[in-house]
Amino acid sequence: MSTLLQTDELNVWFDLPRGGTLHAVQGVSVALEPGERLGLVGESGCGKTTTGLALMGLLPSSATAAGRIELNGLDILAGGEETMRAHRWVDIAMVFQGAMNAFNPVKTVGSQIVEALELHGSSSGRAARAQTGELLGAVGIPPDRAERYPHEFSGGMRQRAAIAMALACKPSVLVADEPTTALDVMVQAQILALLDGLCRDFGLALLLVTHDLPVVAQLCDRAAVMYAGEIVEEGPVEELYHDPRHPYTRLLFAATTDLNAEALPVSIPGAPPRLDRPIAGCPFRARCDRAFARCEHDRPLLRAVGSRRVAACHLNDVPLSLEAVR
Amino acid sequence: MPPERRAAVARGSPLSSNGAGPLLAVDGLAVDYALPRGLVNAVARRPREAVLAVDGVSFTVERGELLALVGESGCGKTTTAQSVLRLIEASAGTIEFAGRDITKLGSRELRLLRRRMQIIYQDPYESLDPRFTVERAVEEPLVIHGLGGSRSERAALVRDAVARVELTPPELFLDRYPHELSGGQRQRVAIAAALVLEPELLVADEPVSMLDVSVRAGVLNLLDGLRASSLGILMITHDLSTAARYADRIAVMYLGRIVEIGRAAEIIQNPQHPYTRALLSVVPRRDPRDRAKPQILKGEAPDATRIPSGCRFHPRCPVAIAECPTHDPALRQPREARTAEHQAACILA
Numbered sequence: 006m007s008t009l010l011q012t013d014e015l016n017v018w019f020d021l022p023r024g025g026t027l028h029a030v031q032g033v034s035v036a037l038e039p040g041e042r043l044g045l046v047g048e049s050g051c052g053k054t055t056t057g058l059a060l061m062g063l064l065p066s067s068a069t070a071a072g073r074i075e076l077n078g079l080d081i082l083a084g085g086e087e088t089m090r091a092h093r094w095v096d097i098a099m100v101f102q103g104a105m106n107a108f109n110p111v112k113t114v115g116s117q118i119v120e121a122l123e124l125h126g127s128s129s130g131r132a133a134r135a136q137t138g139e140l141l142g143a144v145g146i147p148p149d150r151a152e153r154y155p156h157e158f159s160g161g162m163r164q165r166a167a168i169a170m171a172l173a174c175k176p177s178v179l180v181a182d183e184p185t186t187a188l189d190v191m192v193q194a195q196i197l198a199l200l201d202g203l204c205r206d207f208g209l210a211l212l213l214v215t216h217d218l219p220v221v222a223q224l225c226d227r228a229a230v231m232y233a234g235e236i237v238e239e240g241p242v243e244e245l246y247h248d249p250r251h252p253y254t255r256l257l258f259a260a261t262t263d264l265n266a267e268a269l270p271v272s273i274p275g276a277p278p279r280l281d282r283p284i285a286g287c288p289f290r291a292r293c294d295r296a297f298a299r300c301e302h303d304r305p306l307l308r309a310v311g312s313r314r315v316a317a318c319h320l321n322d323v324p325l326s327l328e329a330v331r
Numbered sequence: 332m333p334p335e336r337r338a339a340v341a342r343g344s345p346l347s348s349n350g351a352g353p354l355l356a357v358d359g360l361a362v363d364y365a366l367p368r369g370l371v372n373a374v375a376r377r378p379r380e381a382v383l384a385v386d387g388v389s390f391t392v393e394r395g396e397l398l399a400l401v402g403e404s405g406c407g408k409t410t411t412a413q414s415v416l417r418l419i420e421a422s423a424g425t426i427e428f429a430g431r432d433i434t435k436l437g438s439r440e441l442r443l444l445r446r447r448m449q450i451i452y453q454d455p456y457e458s459l460d461p462r463f464t465v466e467r468a469v470e471e472p473l474v475i476h477g478l479g480g481s482r483s484e485r486a487a488l489v490r491d492a493v494a495r496v497e498l499t500p501p502e503l504f505l506d507r508y509p510h511e512l513s514g515g516q517r518q519r520v521a522i523a524a525a526l527v528l529e530p531e532l533l534v535a536d537e538p539v540s541m542l543d544v545s546v547r548a549g550v551l552n553l554l555d556g557l558r559a560s561s562l563g564i565l566m567i568t569h570d571l572s573t574a575a576r577y578a579d580r581i582a583v584m585y586l587g588r589i590v591e592i593g594r595a596a597e598i599i600q601n602p603q604h605p606y607t608r609a610l611l612s613v614v615p616r617r618d619p620r621d622r623a624k625p626q627i628l629k630g631e632a633p634d635a636t637r638i639p640s641g642c643r644f645h646p647r648c649p650v651a652i653a654e655c656p657t658h659d660p661a662l663r664q665p666r667e668a669r670t671a672e673h674q675a676a677c678i679l680a
Contacts, residue, residue: 048543189403194613194625219615243619262572263617272549
């Protein structure tokens with residue numbers, strides 16, 4: 006399969022109001038194939054949402070992005086706002102966190118989707134209304150509900166409608182930022198099943214931005230774990246859970262409550278480092294239970310661990326024989 | 332906290348606890364809300380319609396026990412907790428706290444009672460006053476209740492409470508403002524402000540759902556540890572994994588009723604109500620190999636303004652039989668119960 010969307014050494018800096026810059030995204034490289042579901046996970050402030058906004062070209066004016074964002078092999082970041090705009094919503098769409106609460110309360114849900122379709126010139130008038138019905142149907146909303154107002158929808162229905170709106174121009178990539186965070190478990194399950202179906206049936210590629218590891222474990226093929234602006238481990242979700250090669254991945258799973266787990270979940274002590282100053286050594290070392298001398302000054306690079314995985318941890322350099330001793 | 336100081340705080344309570352019996356016993360609790368009737372109906376003087384948000388809920392919380400009330404939004408779990416604290420009035424039923432019915436208490440007695448039952452909320456960003464330092468935030472409840480004696484005695488109580496929530500050393504935190512703290516630390520301050528009054532019951536309403544994953548476990552483990560000092564905890568949560576790991580008992584609510592209640596392990600491993608089974612099946616597991624076949628319930632989230640006839644779960648129930656639309660099942664011990672106190676409200680259980 007060919008790579009649909011790929012970032013290469015993506016960096017984002019924010020100018021701070023009191024001077025200085027904050028390095029929010031630090032050399033992030035991810036790749037998505039058609040129909041693939043990639044989870045982007047980490048704590049608040051790790052740069053996962055900023056990465057999503059960068060893909061959409063929707064960073065605030067205080068931000069500067071550098072690196073490559075390749076869509077079907079074409080670097081759309083290099084083309085500037087004009088190129089980004091040409092692909093935004095058309096090829097890459099995003100469901101923002103809290104999007105379900107972003108509908109205009111005095112307009113019907115259907116008219117807002119029609120508006121989106123007309124704005125992008127995909128269709129207009131009767132055709133746009135018909136397409137709106139199809140979109141709503143695709144996300145499991147009876148098309149006759151198009152005439153209803155947002156407040157007449159439940160939270161789960163509004164989230165479905167928000168997904169329908171994002172899909173209006175038939176994008177090939179959907180960035181979903183915490184799409185189930187404010188929802189009840191049963192509604193969450195419905196939305197996850199919907200996203201799963203969209204990937205399976207229409208080959209939609211999904212970048213799921215979330216702090217919720219179990220949701221990623223259930224829905225995604227691969228996961229990229231972000232810490233302090235960079236990816237510290239990436240690979241198949243199953244391998245990340247059963248054989249984490251970065252201590253942060255292991256500790257993040259251990260901090261999660263699970264229905265069947267015997268052990269008490271354990272918090273990760275401390276807090277992520279500040280991103281408005283250079284980081285010496287490994288950014289995770291202060292919170293790491295396996296840090297050693299080298300971690301103090303030598304920043305670990307993201308390197309291949311096995312055939313399908315990358316991790317940024319010096320422990321992976323230790324020869325296997327030593328690993329057994331330790 | 333040294334015992335003599337705790338005694339100083341506990342002194343002067345007219346509501347004597349008898350020690351025997353459960354700390355909290357809720358029996359047949361019902362809460363209704365009047366619906367707005369709109370201008371036309373108001374002019375026509377039509378009576379207000381009422382919604383039964385909680386309809387005949389009974390449970391107990393023992394000293395040192397953590398009971399989790401779980402269910403979807405709108406199931407009545409938060410309303411139940413608020414009426415236990417008498418933040419809203421019950422329309423029927425009794426709420427016995429330490430052996431005494433508190434549903435009829437007057438405002439003066441209620442104030443004394445409030446000290447003994449405290450609540451922490453979901454969002455520590457909103458529950459703490461941004462202008463108050465940690466020290467002031469934790470001292471404030473003592474001042475309001477006229478407790479803690481002299482200024483220096485109060486300072487010692489505050490310091491103890493801050494240490495108890497593991498913000499150590501307390502000196503490092505006392506002068507800080509909420510914006511200088513992480514979400515987990517703020518929730519700990521909110522817990523300290525509740526603990527400083529030495530309550531016997533703590534209501535925790537979704538205590539970690541707004542917090543970062545990395546710190547949730549710490550706050551939950553802290554609450555878990557508080558039970559050792561015989562604090563009873565009523566935890567409201569929509570997260571069954573949290574309830575599974577931390578609760579002694581779990582009560583599952585659906586549309587204003589408890590539909591299943593029992594020991595946490597029994598509810599998780601041997602659920603008897605189809606709603607509990609469905610809820611458990613949709614909880615995401617952290618092991619990707621553990622992808623259970625989710626039993627996704629169709630239809631809208633339950634709506635208390637339109638309560639179905641018979642068993643209120645029947646329109647969404649995957650195993651409903653012909654009797655369900657007319658038969659309203661009571662809680663009773665299911666045939667396949669493995670523990671005596673396990674109860675479920677299902678005709679098939």
